[in-house]
Amino acid sequence: MVKKVLVTGGAGYIGSHTVVELFRSGYEPLILDDYRNSEVSVIGRIKQITGKAPEVILGDVCDEDLVNEIFQNHKLSGVIHFAAYKAVGESVEKPLKYYSNNISGLLSILKPICEMGNIPFVFSSSCTVYGEPQGLKEVNEQTPRSIPTSPYGYTKWLGEQIIRDAFLAQKELRLMNLRYFNPIGAHPSGLIGELPIGKPNNLVPFITQTAAGIHKELVIFGNNYPTIDGTCVRDYIHVVDLAEAHVKAIDYLLLQQKGCRETVNIGTGTGTSVLELVNTFKDENKIDLKFSFGPERPGDVIEIFANVNYAKSLLGWTSKNDTRDAVRDAWNWEKSIRNIK
Numbered sequence: 001m002v003k004k005v006l007v008t009g010g011a012g013y014i015g016s017h018t019v020v021e022l023f024r025s026g027y028e029p030l031i032l033d034d035y036r037n038s039e040v041s042v043i044g045r046i047k048q049i050t051g052k053a054p055e056v057i058l059g060d061v062c063d064e065d066l067v068n069e070i071f072q073n074h075k076l077s078g079v080i081h082f083a084a085y086k087a088v089g090e091s092v093e094k095p096l097k098y099y100s101n102n103i104s105g106l107l108s109i110l111k112p113i114c115e116m117g118n119i120p121f122v123f124s125s126s127c128t129v130y131g132e133p134q135g136l137k138e139v140n141e142q143t144p145r146s147i148p149t150s151p152y153g154y155t156k157w158l159g160e161q162i163i164r165d166a167f168l169a170q171k172e173l174r175l176m177n178l179r180y181f182n183p184i185g186a187h188p189s190g191l192i193g194e195l196p197i198g199k200p201n202n203l204v205p206f207i208t209q210t211a212a213g214i215h216k217e218l219v220i221f222g223n224n225y226p227t228i229d230g231t232c233v234r235d236y237i238h239v240v241d242l243a244e245a246h247v248k249a250i251d252y253l254l255l256q257q258k259g260c261r262e263t264v265n266i267g268t269g270t271g272t273s274v275l276e277l278v279n280t281f282k283d284e285n286k287i288d289l290k291f292s293f294g295p296e297r298p299g300d301v302i303e304i305f306a307n308v309n310y311a312k313s314l315l316g317w318t319s320k321n322d323t324r325d326a327v328r329d330a331w332n333w334e335k336s337i338r339n340i341k
C-alpha cells in the first residue's frame with residue numbers, strides 16, 4: 001500500500017524538492033499550498049522530473065477546518081510541515097505576520113496529529129534556534145538554544161517548544177525537528193529552484209541575480225569579522241540533500257514502534273565564508289561577479305556550522321553535494337528562468 005505523506009508548503013523551494021524525493025522513494029505526496037510563496041507551474045515541473053503529478057489541495061495551513069477535513073479524507077502515513085514565512089530580515093519589520101502565520105499554522109497541523117496520535121510528523125526547524133551560539137562555531141543538537149536574533153528564529157524556537165510540550169503530554173507521538181542550516185542550489189534538471197519574491201534576502205539568489213544582470217553588484221555585508229577572511233561563515237547545504245533528509249526522517253519515524261521526539265541538524269558539517277562562496281561561484285561558473293564590501297547586517301550570526309554526526313547515526317543520512325555543485329545548480333536554474341543560454 002503506497003504511503004501518503006502530507007507536505008504543507010509542498011510547492012515551495014524546499015517543499016517541491018522534497019516532493020520529488022518522496023516520489024523517488026515510493027511515497028505518495030499530498031501537497032497543501034496556497035502558492036503565496038510559489039507558482040502553480042512548479043506542479044507541472046515536478047511531473048516533468050518524476051513522471052507523476054502530486055495531488056494538490058489549494059489552501060492555507062492556518063485554516064483549521066480545511067486541515068481537519070484533509071486528515072478526515074486522507075489516510076496519511078506522515079506529515080512534513082514546511083508552510084511558514086522564512087525571511088529573517090522581513091520578520092524584524094513584520095513580526096506579527098510571522099508569529100500569527102508560523103505559530104497558527106503549526107498549531108493547526110499539530111492538533112489533528114495529537115488527536116489521532118499515530119501520524120509521524122516532521123517539523124521544518126532552523127539553525128536560527130541556536131542564535132549566536134555563545135562563541136561556538138560548530139553546533140550539535142545538545143548545544144543550548146540561545147535567544148534567537150529575529151522573530152523568524154523565535155517562531156522556530158517556539159515551534160520546537162510546542163512540539164516538546166505536545167510530546168511530554170502524549171508520549172505515543174512520533175515527532176522530529178530538522179534544523180536546517182543554509183539551503184542553497186536547485187534541482188540539477190533546472191526545472192525547480194528558489195523563486196524569491198522581489199529583492200532576495202538570501203545570499204545565493206542575490207549572487208545568481210547579479211550574475212544575470214538584475215543587480216549591479218553584490219554587497220557583502222561586513223568583512224571585518226573574526227573569521228577566516230573577515231566575512232560571515234555558514235553551513236551551505238544543497239537543497240536536494242536537504243530534501244533527501246526529509247525522506248530519511250519519515251522512513252525513520254515510520255519504523256518506530258513507540259513514540260519518540262528527535263531533533264537533528266541538517267547541514268554539511270563544513271563552514272564556508274561568504275567570500276569563499278562567491279569565489280566558488282565565480283570559479284565554477286566562469287563568471288566575473290561584481291561585488292563590494294558594505295556595512296555589517298544587523299542580526300547576522302558571525303559563524304555557525306553543523307555537527308552532523310547525529311543525522312548520520314540516527315537517519316543514515318549525509319550530504320552528498322558540496323558548495324561547488326550547489327552554485328552550479330543555482331546558476332543553471334537562474335539561467336533557465338531568465339532564458340539565458
Ligand code: WQD
Nearest residue numbers: 086088126180181182201202203206219220221232297300
Ligand atoms: C548568509 C550570509 C549575510 C545577502 C538563512 C535563512 C534562514 C535560515 C538560516 C533556514 C550572511 C550574507 C547575504 C547579501 C551578504 N535557514 N549576505 N549579502 O541570514 O544565514 O539565514 O539561513 O531556516 O531562513 O534566511 O542567510 O543567505 O541571508 O545570509 O553578504 O546580499 O550572506 O550577511 O552573512 P542567513 P543569508
